[in-house]
Amino acid sequence: MDEREREMAPGDGEAVGREEGHVQADAHRVRDEVASLLGQAALGNPATTGRQSHVPMAEPGSPDEAAALLRRAAEAGWRVLPMGAGLAPMDKGPADLLVSPRRMADVVQYEPADLTVEVGAGMLLEALDGELARHRQWLPILPPGGGAVTLGGLVAVGLPGALAMAYGGPRDQLLGLTMADARGRVLTLGGRVVKNVAGFDLVRLACGSRGTLGLICRVSFRLHPRPAVDRTLIWTGSTGPELVRLGRRLAELPFPFATLEIHGRRFGALPELDGGDWAITLRAVGSDAAVQGMVDAAVEVAGIPERSLDGPASERFGLAAARDEGAARPQHRRRVRPTELESVLHGVAMAAGPGDPEGASGSVVADLRSGMFRRLRARDQGLPPLSSMPGGVRKVHGGLRRVFDPRGILPGSWRDGWP
């Protein structure tokens, strides 16, 4: 079993690498210490991670509290697992303490005229979206998990999401963040202005670091005007590779479609896709005239779509697809060249075949422009293993982890040969 499969295997939580020799800290003692350090309010409900149940949960109320907690954890040698809404398949290795930004969920600063916002990392994306909608603005990021993810989790996971080809992913829209690291430091990185190159870009380093560098406590983003018109077109078909060719022709149009994806065999999760094993979804947002221009051009290339979803229906479909993707287990992602999608999907279609009535080969989604390819609920991964991290880069990773987590209490360290 290679590392990737182990990561994605349900119930993973067996000793791996750094866990050898570690003695589980006494949960009562950990709870007592958290309470005496930060007060009873900072004790959340114990939670389950991997095969462990009743793992103490700490919910610091500020970046300073988070830093004090991580400093104490490093002294005591507790293994700490930062978590947001708990939706992402993060490292589920054994933990002595879970730490959540749930109590840091307020808008810290929102200046509509500047199109920027800073919020606590525990705020849910859907809560922020409600706030922004009142000012006809939005944060165009649609991560796996949809609106139910925390903004800190969205940044920590860093996946580009369905709108990334038009707007950039979290790494491109993130202006700054505040993180507590395992040295007990509060690191206020970046800022609230849209262009900022003052010093090394630790903001990009933290984005997508999956809790390995610290607990993200606050995040700030640039915003966009909320589009007046939102439309999703859906074409369905029975053969994947054929539909990919159609999708690639759409991808060659010089238009900034918000989303252009191909879905395969999503079996009932998204009723809008019924009508064939495969579907292309194209989302166009903007002014009335701009959306009409994009839709006309798309119809000229691909013909009349099976469905056209407008306004709230288009938005709901985008969220439902993202939610379904976030909930899928196991899930597996890789980026291929968009021109390789046809052969990759051909392989998936062959694997599925007629002898796969229950869909054991799972479903697929792929961004037709970026080549970001996801395999969901596939019991048989059916993909060649990824190459492992080369030595030079591995050393850089180890060094960077050590800058923020010298004692190795944060997750994932085993992956790159830590310590």
Added chain:
Amino acid sequence: MGPRGVLSDPQRLLVYESDGLTQYRFPPAAVVLPGSAREVRDVVRTLHGAGIPFVARGAGTGLSGGALALDGAVVVATTRLNRILELDVANRRARVQPGVINAQLTKAAAPHGLYYAPDPSSQSACTLGGNVAENSGGPHCLKYGVTNRYVTALTVVLPHGEMVELSTADPELGTLDLVGLFVGSEGCFGIVVEIEVELLPKPEGVRTLLALFDSLEEAGTAVSTIIGKGLLPAALEIMDRATIEAVEDSVFAAGIPRDTEAALVVEFDGVEGGLDAEMSEARSVCLECGAREVRTASTAADRDALWKGRKKAFGAMGRIAPDLLVQDATVPRSRLPEVLARIGEIGRRYGLRVANVFHAGDGNLHPNLLFDRNDPDELARVEKASREIMAVCIAAGGTITGEHGVGLDKRPYLPMVVPHPVLEAMGQVKAVFDPTGRCNPGKVLPDQYLPGNPSAPVGA
């Protein structure tokens, strides 16, 4: 390397003693001109073995002194690494060597309907390797973002001479976003030898508008109102009267009346069908905000005429003063009018000419302080005024550099915006790549945070 690959004649080294920021001069110990990635690796390995500091240099158009050779460093110039290795039209990707000039990539991609989005004003000269080092922006990054959005992979030579490939964060592999960290690291983490970038399809249509105002404030209000209406132009650029006068006195004269206090360029691009409506809305906003004249353009030639003044502003300023300090700071957009007023006041107080030309949509200011370096008193006033301008921008919630980088010039200002623990972490990150501090020595971080310095914090 052969005799063509190394320069050591003091006369020839003079070219490399300065960059776009001309008040600093540091002649390098030597200049090396490698012709391949492997040669860069071998050169760096040799220099590392000999304990000799080095600094990478592209076209030398940087505006913060980032490519200057301090501590007797050797310059590793990327001039000969100027090949586009692959133009993958179907996947909208290009792989280039670091010495490829920004505009050349767009030129090569143009026949295929593609272009490279970041467009710094120096794009006809600056290299993509330099753009990676500085995380360069440009007028169109208001809508399209800066360099780090478009770089998908890098091959770099680390300061000890190892060549590695860097990628963005990959959850499957558990990798960190080393591309994101490296872009904008100002040559302090190693030398880029190969860059993979994403190209964009040329927008279907473009519309440009030039609005002339009787006050800078009116132009600023027009910018806020355009954004407030939910419009997202590709660019929103302002020139003030001092800049307009310089342009109109030069060979780049764009036909803007010399008594205009502010000229605003607004550009929309995207789906042809939506552009006229956006344009007419922006036009109405400008007129409502007091524009005395609005010119519009839809053909490429007409657009170029409207952009001419803005794009040639820096060149034109050479006519009115022998030296120019291009400042660079970003403030929240809503604070622009008050910050501009303060900058004007600072200029008057120090008896200096300040010409403003800036990316108004991003709040990215470029106050240009005009002076004569042979006048030591004036030079001293420029430095004082510059520092005060930085303080005003920081007080308004801004930062000390939006796109030019810290380099040598902004080092003393960095602690004004970056708190101590973050400076300490930055120094530790630098030490991961460059524990001896010989890769672009003396840049970005104040000395006490740099590896190799006795008082530096304990590294990683």
